[in-house]
Amino acid sequence: MFKSIGSTVLLFLEFLRALPRAWRERQKIYEQLFEIGNASLLMACVLSVFIGGVIALQTGPVLVERGLSSAIGGLVGLSMCKEFAPVMMSVLIAGRIGSAMTAEIGSMRVYQEIDALRTMNINPVHYLVLPRLLAIAIALPTLVIFSVLVGWMGGGFVSVFNHSIAITFEAYFHNLREVVEFADILNGLIKSFVFAVVIGLVACQQGLMTTGGPRGIGYSVTRSVVNSIVMILILDYFLTRFLLFMESHP
């Protein structure tokens, strides 16, 4: 475990050192962005609409009972942008994209493709890690914005069409606009950016550490997904505390 943490930190430092090459590697970053978007956009849409819907469904009737039906929009709005969208999209990306990254880099390691890069004096961090990490760090916050919007819509539909809530779209979005501030959206974006870096780092590190043939690739993929999700949930708590602290001490 300590070896894994140590090598992830070293990989992060090497990534930071490689950052000035980002413009040079832009073509690979575009390719990765396209792959991430292609693989996760539809899934993100489906997930988000149902997450927004479930928040409205769980909280709406209780709020209506207490005469607080006008607060549903704000509740769904805040929950989506501060918590559900960043965490759920990160979990989705860890499972969908992080696992694919680990499998790809892991198989390159097992089948000596990374050794071949080294013999050509091509740094695997520049060639493989930098474009993937940057792409995921751009894609995840973008996906979170998309998820927030779709989640709000999902919550809105449930609030309007569920007979135990039955408020108007206008009332729902009016409250949402009143409650949700740009800082709340930024809060979710900061979280998702940090999660993206963690997912990318864990995925690439596990891929680069892969040994032992096809079975080793399987183990690495499992470790990559599990470690990423655990890290996301732990970091979520500390990031939330930190961001709440920043909000109260502007």
Added chain:
Amino acid sequence: MNASATVRSHVGLEIKGLHKSYAGVPVLKDINLRIAPGERFVLMGPSGSGKSVLLRHLIGLETPDSGEILVNGKSVYDETLRVECRLAMVFQSGALLNSLTVGQNVGLYLAEHRLLPVPDIERVVTEKLELVGLKGQEERPVSDLSGGMRKRVAIARALVMEPHLIFYDEPTSELDPLSAFTIAEEIVQLNRRIGTTSVVVTHDRELGLGIADRLGILFDGELLAVGTPDEIRASRHPSVQKLLGVDFRLTTSNRSPS
């Protein structure tokens, strides 16, 4: 890149007291060897004798427990070495990047280091592919290639680097005799044409004895003998004789008269 052609034949290799163990099991035991610039050196030994491990050390992919590997007097792990000398390796499996086409694989070194403009890279790629008999295969995905073709693409990829030192790991394994012959001939031609110092690891004695200027026999992690093909054939060491199949030849020659 052409300027480097003049120094190509001046790159030699020296191994001093190399030791390596994995999980306490010694794999390389006190290897000492000097390979002259422009030489075709073949390292032979049975499977599991440590040949590929030694090769991975020579190109700097593994670090020894003790000992030194010097290329023109500089450690192979010295980062400045790669600026002065180009070291290339042809892996046993080819180790081609499966996500790229044949042309992209061959031109990878030039493209990544931005050594030439794209049209020139394409020209060089075409040239090198023609050299290994794969003209017109640039756009083919490498996943479609046979074992022999993959090896030839790997050789083309190494040639693009115009290496001072080239390492071949089992270049003819898993190949049909004709492809094996073509590759063996290519190794010799390449060495003659541009004077690249070549280190070939193989357990194929036909290939080893056929192409070597000098051979080294590695047995159980120890370098048992080093010499010209004739000196190695004349060796009295039982393991060397066994490896070269002397016993086998004696048996068949004994049978022939009867």
